[in-house]
Amino acid sequence: MKHTIVIIDDHVLIANALSGIISNFNQFEVIYTCENGLDFQEKLKLKNVPDIVLLDISMPIxxxxxxxxxxxINHPDILVMVLSMxxxxxxxxxxxxxxxxGYMLKNIHPTDLEKALNGIVDNGHFFPEWARSTVFTSISDDTINTQSKINLSEREEEFLRFTVTEMNYREISEKMFCSPRTVENYRDSLFEKLELKSRVGLAVYALKNGYSE
Structure with a gap:
């Protein structure tokens, strides 16, 4: 049985092109397309719930x-794969x-798209090369629950909570009432303690270990 996919993208030509590409994949089939999230909600009332959603970011409504x-919140079993520019x-x-x-760019080759879809089905997640070294490791079940083994200061924990926001480091320093350099020191210390290399990795660690609202 093939894994079912819904494409949510306000560009009809792109959605149709993706649907045509995926029709050539042995393990997957597109069951319908939607123009935005609200359209998806409406169609779910009448149509089947998919296994995977291919989701654009920039859409109206x-x-x-x-x-x-x-x-x-409403369908946690659906695997969401972002496909964006x-x-x-x-x-x-x-x-x-x-x-x-999962998160992939729209300029990927069809074979890479098929690989990503297989990855999200087989492993529960699939991220691009530019984030793989931090995200992939951080979301592994075997490496998540390290919180109790690592001694973090209160200020480092406070900084971790800000990593999941949209604030840049300068804005975080203002919220923490310290200099940007001090914030960079917190970041570098956490990189070393958690064996991570980017803010993405810190954010994923924060999310998985409860350092977020």
């Missing part, structure tokens, strides 16, 4: 961030926070 969060850490962090299990 109900964007990808809102849609991912709604799916996380936004290649930035903030979008990735926010999508992970909202429940996305």
């Amino acid at each position: 109900m964007d990808g961030f809102e849609t991912a969060e709604w799916i996380k 936004q290649e930035d850490e903030q979008s990735l962090i926010k999508m992970i926070k909202n429940g996305a299990k």
Whole structure:
């Protein structure tokens, strides 16, 4: 039996092109497409719940961030794979926070898309190379629960909570009433203690260990 997919993208040509590409994949089939998150909610009342949602970020009415969060709350068994042109850490962090299990760019080759879909089905997650070294390791069940083994200061824990927000380091320093350099010191200390290399990794660690609202 094939894994079912719904594409949520306001660009009809892109959605149709993706549907055509996926029709050539042996293990997957697109059962319908939607123009935004609200359209998806309406169609779910009449149509089947998919195994996977391929989700764009920039959409009118109900964007990808809102849609991912709604799916996380109402249909947590759906695997959300973001397919976007936004290649930035903030979008990735926010999508992970909202429940996305994968993140790929729209300019990928069809064979890479098939690999990503297989990865999210087999492993429960699939992230791009530019985030894989931190995100993939951080969300592994075997490496998540290290909180009790690592001694973090109260200020480091406070900084961790800010890593899941959209604030940059300067804005975080203002919230923490310290200099940007001090914030960088907290970041570097956490990199060393947690064996991570980027803010994405810190954010995923924070989310998985309860350092977020």
